[in-house]
Amino acid sequence: MTTTADPVFGGIAGLPGRAVPFFPVQPHIIPQTPGFKDVQSEVVPVLVVGAGPVGLALAGDLGWRGIGCLLIEQSDGSIYQPRMDLVGVRTMEFCRRWGLVGAVEGSPYPRDYAQDNIYLTSLTGYELGRERFPGIGQAPPPKESPQRRERCPQNMFDPILREFAAAQKSVTMRYRTRLVSFTQNAELVTAVIENADTGARETVKARYIVGCDGARSLVRETLGIPMHGNPVLTYTTNVIFRCPHLLSLHDKGKAYRHIFIGPEGTWSTIVAINGRDQWRFSIIGGAEQREYTTDEIKALIRRAVGRDFAFEILSVLPWVRRELVADRYRNGRGFIAGDSAHVMSPTGGFGMNTGIQDAVDLSWKLAAMLEGWGGDGLLDSYTIERQPIGARNVTEASGNLRRMLSVEPHADLLDATPQGAAIRDKVGREFSETMRREWFTLGAHLGYRYEGSPICRPDGSAAPPDDPRAYTPTARPGHRAPHAWLADGRSTLDLFGRGFTLLGFGVDVKAAAPLLDAARQRRVPMTFTAIAEPQVAALYERKFVLVRPDGHVAWRGDAVPDDALRLVDVVRGAASSPSRQAWAAPVQAPVKSATV
Ligand SMILES: Cc1cc2nc3c(=O)[nH]c(=O)nc-3n(C[C@H](O)[C@H](O)[C@H](O)COP(=O)(O)OP(=O)(O)OC[C@H]3O[C@@H](n4cnc5c(N)ncnc54)[C@H](O)[C@@H]3O)c2cc1C
Numbered sequence: 172m173t174t175t176a177d178p179v180f181g182g183i184a185g186l187p188g189r190a191v192p193f194f195p196v197q198p199h200i201i202p203q204t205p206g207f208k209d210v211q212s213e214v215v216p217v218l219v220v221g222a223g224p225v226g227l228a229l230a231g232d233l234g235w236r237g238i239g240c241l242l243i244e245q246s247d248g249s250i251y252q253p254r255m256d257l258v259g260v261r262t263m264e265f266c267r268r269w270g271l272v273g274a275v276e277g278s279p280y281p282r283d284y285a286q287d288n289i290y291l292t293s294l295t296g297y298e299l300g301r302e303r304f305p306g307i308g309q310a311p312p313p314k315e316s317p318q319r320r321e322r323c324p325q326n327m328f329d330p331i332l333r334e335f336a337a338a339q340k341s342v343t344m345r346y347r348t349r350l351v352s353f354t355q356n357a358e359l360v361t362a363v364i365e366n367a368d369t370g371a372r373e374t375v376k377a378r379y380i381v382g383c384d385g386a387r388s389l390v391r392e393t394l395g396i397p398m399h400g401n402p403v404l405t406y407t408t409n410v411i412f413r414c415p416h417l418l419s420l421h422d423k424g425k426a427y428r429h430i431f432i433g434p435e436g437t438w439s440t441i442v443a444i445n446g447r448d449q450w451r452f453s454i455i456g457g458a459e460q461r462e463y464t465t466d467e468i469k470a471l472i473r474r475a476v477g478r479d480f481a482f483e484i485l486s487v488l489p490w491v492r493r494e495l496v497a498d499r500y501r502n503g504r505g506f507i508a509g510d511s512a513h514v515m516s517p518t519g520g521f522g523m524n525t526g527i528q529d530a531v532d533l534s535w536k537l538a539a540m541l542e543g544w545g546g547d548g549l550l551d552s553y554t555i556e557r558q559p560i561g562a563r564n565v566t567e568a569s570g571n572l573r574r575m576l577s578v579e580p581h582a583d584l585l586d587a588t589p590q591g592a593a594i595r596d597k598v599g600r601e602f603s604e605t606m607r608r609e610w611f612t613l614g615a616h617l618g619y620r621y622e623g624s625p626i627c628r629p630d631g632s633a634a635p636p637d638d639p640r641a642y643t644p645t646a647r648p649g650h651r652a653p654h655a656w657l658a659d660g661r662s663t664l665d666l667f668g669r670g671f672t673l674l675g676f677g678v679d680v681k682a683a684a685p686l687l688d689a690a691r692q693r694r695v696p697m698t699f700t701a702i703a704e705p706q707v708a709a710l711y712e713r714k715f716v717l718v719r720p721d722g723h724v725a726w727r728g729d730a731v732p733d734d735a736l737r738l739v740d741v742v743r744g745a746a747s748s749p750s751r752q753a754w755a756a757p758v759q760a761p762v763k764s765a766t767v
Contacts, residue, residue, distance in 0.1 A: 234339020
């Protein structure tokens with residue numbers, strides 16, 4: 172058994188034991204990749220600190236845009252305990268753009284493994300309720316996206332992102348390399364990095380630095396950015412145990428998540444971490460710090476299963492569940508993304524998915540500055556757009572935790588009496604209803620919008636409700652440009668990515684010429700695509716829709732505006748912001764909404 176106290180993650184010292192990789196990956200399959208011959212003599216365009224999923228996604232996306240980037244990671248890339256395993260719909264849309272869908276779908280998590288969430292007194296005890304979900308490979312994508320959400324635990328997902336980043340010619344990756352300190356001036360960042368094996372230090376000069384260095388971010392601290400919120404929701408202990416025959420010990424069948432409710436209320440969970448022989452047992456805990464001995468942990472696992480059985484504990488990770496958001500995501504040439512910018516309860520599976528959205532928002536803006544077409548206000552729009560989304564998702568995740576812990580104590584919950592049965596029935600019904608909000612989250616993943624963004628031009632239309640459960644497709648400025656299938660089998664999303672895409676519905680390129688010319692004058696990459704499909708035109712609602720490199724709508728209208736040059740300046744962050752009032756709009760008939 173090993174115990175891992177993960178300082179980056181905000182873990183706390185736990186049981187004694189040597190931390191060895193639980194899921195060894197092969198970090199050195201990626202040699203020090205060769206983008207920069209000599210980081211000491213060259214100026215690195217972007218220094219990314221931390222190769223968790225967010226740093227890997229950022230480096231990969233920068234590389235995909237041809238932007239030079241040095242990614243450093245203090246560890247050797249081994250995963251001690253996989254944390255995330257839900258890859259959300261939006262993240263899968265980015266994977267589609269990056270050509271990674273096949274790798275995710277081909278990862279070893281069994282695609283026919285039922286994803287039910289069960290509420291129960293123990294695996295061999297009473298079932299109180301169940302939300303049924305088919306295996307990931309058996310669920311069709313929602314009609315609002317070309318992709319479905321995926322189950323791909325971190326020890327499978329990180330290597331996919333790592334290979335993606337390493338495959339980009341302009342990306343250099345260095346594992347066992349730690350950021351020690353950095354300073355910045357108006358032109359450059361100067362960072363001291365250290366080889367974790369030899370202790371050798373070198374100085375790196377970079378145009379920008381991005382801290383993807385997790386909850387205890389040194390980059391955030393050095394930039395002097397405070398976080399606000401609740402530093403302790405629970406002291407939780409996660410235990411990975413191996414038991415290949417667990418399914419044969421009970422009658423509940425295959426399920427992804429089991430939530431255990433005892434007379435005291437909700438107290439633990441077990442999830443099928445690899446869909447085979449490994450399980451993650453989580454003692455939820457409370458606001459009081461508590462450490463468990465091995466014997467106590469074993470007894471609690473047996474309580475959850477409801478009988479004695481043989482199993483092997485593989486690792487124990489005590490950690491602190493927090494609810495924090497950074498006040499801003501930028502200071503000068505320094506940025507933060509992912510857990511360094513927001514730390515949330517895993518309830519809902521938003522943490523990494525929010526961080527990868529940060530990375531995609533920031534990446535094209537850094538590219539624009541480095542390529543010389545970004546305006547002075549472009550980088551400030553990163554905080555303005557992403558910080559409210561971080562706060563939104565942190566709040567939703569904490570709400571999910573509260574809902575999971577909302578069961579009142581019932582002393583007779585386990586009684587084999589009619590009264591016990593009546594209580595179990597009531598608890599099961601109410602809990603099943605309450606928990607649905609955590610399981611159906613298409614709105615949370617696709618419905619985030621950059622309301623009031625200074626680099627989008629509002630069109631006066633009303634915002635659909637921001638409901639985490641329900642997503643309302645809309646091409647309103649600030650929103651994710653919606654998905655629709657094109658006649659040739661592509662998704663509209665396949666049209667977006669490297670530059671701006673001007674969509675034309677019932678108009679030709681001549682009508683678009685003034686805007687395309689304005690973009691050319693400002694060296695903003697912009698292409699025009701005419702779309703003939705009437706159902707797509709109906710969804711997008713205007714004759715022209717301008718989509719940014721990250722797939723969000725920057726502007727739409729029925730004619731190219733007279734001030735085309737000014738519009739281009741707005742969307743590249745070079746013109747003063749449209750007023751906040753312009754976003755507050757008269758209420759219109761809502762576009763059809765949907766849940767999945
Ligand atoms: C039990 C659990 C389940 C979860 N499930 C989900 C889920 O299903 N879906 C989801 O979206 N999220 C989930 N999350 C949250 C998710 O795991 C995190 O949000 C995500 O890992 C954050 O990624 P990151 O890259 O920002 O940070 P991290 O993964 O923390 O990576 C930071 C990296 O920076 C490195 N680093 C730190 N300091 C330095 C330095 N000075 N120099 C060099 N390198 C440095 C660290 O070694 C580390 O590798 C879950 C979390 C938990 C605890």
